[in-house]
Amino acid sequence: MAEYTLKLRRYDPQSGEAPYVEEYRVELEPHRSVLEAILKVKNEQDGSVGIRCSCRAAICGSCGVRINGRPGLACHTHLSDAARTGVNADGVTILVEPMGNMPVIKDLIVDMDAVHWKKIQRVTPWLLPKQPVPEREYVVPHANMVDVTQTMACIQCGACVSDCLSMEVDPLFVGPAASAKAYRFVGDPRDAEQFERLKDLAEDPHGIFDCTHCFTCIDACPKGVAPMSQIMRLRRVATGDHHIVDRNNGERHERAFVSLIRGYGLLHEAELLPRSWGGDSWFGKFHPAAGRELLDSLPSIAKAVARRKVSIRGAMLGHRIPKADLKAVQGIFDKIESKGRRYELNLYISGVEDDDEPVAAATSTSESESA
């Protein structure tokens, strides 16, 4: 047994008062879950504490909350882990708050309809089956079904939505969960409208190119759905397979980004913008669209310089890295491009991250050394 200080963020919409934090002491074994601690409080001390919960085993997706500042399922977080991480990290104190990016209804309960489910609805979340519908099952490769099962594993808990940084900046962003839901159809060979789905999400200014690769949703997801990876795959399928060139310039921007890294090993900020808008070459900066975009972006550029996120010199001239390093970076490009097809990382197919078969591990080490 260990004693924990459970700090619950309370909010009673009927009281007319602002949210506040209430402290409870709970004795439980360290491997018990944060949900068990909250339910202990609810059962033994204060039945008015509001939290959605049902299965207790990370399957129903009800108990999404923020624990010491990090989004996750209360039932899926051990007390000992919770108390050691995030904002308190003193081994004793666990602050539980409602999820972010969604309005709070009461205590730890948020309005998922207003945000999460609205966004899900946005991506036409049902199969648009290929016609004619076969008499028996659609015959599709094993690997494809395993592939979409990764997104099917999403339990709609909202943890990824809670801390999505892009959504914080742009509340209209379709967001990680809905994007993963979209991939569930785009990756499903039985769906008839993959191109239309992708075009729709690429052309939407709040669509798949609105994500800034911050990885927060991958960290937050309790089920290994890796929403950001699904967004990146949507992009690759949209641009690589369906050749969708979107009006948000997402596709061109990505292409410019890649060729700059290949050329310089690091980002060359002054080149990125003109190439994204004016075409992926040194001449891009003379394109009128690039000039317009540059003018529009001046305030952001000035801010970035003022905050020393970029130096003028580095931005203008590019960053230099040692020749050997540059060669190594380019070696990665060569290696990937030499493969006949695109490899997508999917934990449902490839097994585990730490697949520890000794032979495979040895091979990959020697290869990376030679590169």
Added chain:
Amino acid sequence: MPAHDVLIIGAGLAGQRAALAAADAGASVAIISKVHPVRSHSVAAAGGINAALNPEDSWESHAYDTVKGSDYLGDQDAIEIMCREAPDEILWLEHAGVTFHRNDTGHLGTRAFGGASQARTYYVADITGQAILHVLYEQLMKHSDRVARYEEWFTTTLLQDDDGAVVGCVARDIRTGALEVFDAKSVILASGGAGQAFKPTTNALICTGDGIAQAYRAGAPLMDMEMIQYHPTTLAENGFLITEGARGEGAHLYNALGERFMEKYAPNKLELASRDVVSRAEQTEINEGRGFPDGTIALDITKVPRKRTLEALREIVNIGKDFAGVDITREPIHIRPGCHYIMGGVKTDYDGQTPVPGLYAAGEVACVSVHGGNRLGANSLLDTLIFGRRSGEHAAKRARTVAMPKTAPSVLNDAQGEIDAILNRPTGGRRISEIKNELGETMNRYVAVYRDAEGLATARETVQRLKEEAPNAAIDDKGTVFNQDVLAAIELGYMLDTAEAIVMGAQERRESRGAQYRTDYPERNDEEWLHHITISRDADGNPKLGTAPVTITKWEPQERTY
């Protein structure tokens, strides 16, 4: 005031399937659920769904396995319907978008499951229930114009007209606390089981027997209530489920002496005997001192190739890691039998109709009875879908023949009065959780794998006492927004009614059949007990025992060995 042809209470697989079927049949439909539909407990069904879809398989074989699994207490006409219609249902799901596992040729692939003579279980990794539930919800979103959804609405009572027909319900909007009358020509209960009357249980916190008690209070008989399935592989500490799919994929059971003890109890099917048989075997090993010190048995999944486990049993890899601290791909995990499923429920025919006009039931809340004394693994998803659909279709058809009822809004005063009475309870009573714990521990002690007259009498007395204490249980929350305290008080009443019926059924059945094993009556006795036991409420509000015949079509009762 909402009025619909068909009103469905509960939005798990049975409810959602009923809604889609009723809408397809042209009815105006509403579906009410106390949780968001994808939180329904169907989401936890792991292993798969049975159907004789392979050309080498036959529905007769599936039906026979089900009849034998039920220990001949299942109604064979209903079982025949379920097994005949199963293949088309799988294809319907596949066409709707369920991402079923494919074999090397890209066709639907199967896995083996307990009590089945063929590998006929279709699956999505070990998240089959979740995958189907989410796909059905996709369909509900698609058909938003035809199915009205009332998510997070709690049904407090069924409404009946002067003739006793069910004509709607009163429900509370959990978000605002407002009560509303729902008029309906037909009402389908699809609100799931009652596992929370036991502690521990694999069931979610929402499985509190709501529909069972609501129907019982409306005069509908309950049937086979004594038949509680103890699942052979649940975690000792918290009751979490380890899917039967693990044994289907090849996992073994060992006692503390390292013996693969199922060789003794089911020499042919071993770990894949019926659940009642495996659970009893485990409990015998534990009771006779051959279990581990924590009262468990070892489930060894390391027999399954690691890559296969990671792909097909991913969820229990996570459960093992997160909730038991065990890497199941490398070491055995300790399990024991645990409360999992109620075969009994509201008595219905194979169109979901209860004897109360206008009232239907489907899924775990209902007892058709296709599971009889013991349900086969992967038959529950099938049950929810087949009888959910049939209920939806029949309820829609019935709706064309009756006028839209109109319940006077004054019933809301009574309903509000009941809520207010709960809110205004004096302090000082026992806590709801305390009563619930005592109920759960009592049931799990005396109404479990092995039962006897003395233990059942103790359980009965305890339930009676708790029924007296429950109306005084203390309430902390006086608000109207998401007042979960008030809901818990109502749910406690539902659980106690359900538990009482379970205990009475177990006391009445003085034989051993399926999940009911009486140490004082250890034999199956077809002469006296080859019939269903029913429980209904008499005019004074007391439970009354009755019987109903078992329908036998093709398969005469035989000795049951695996």
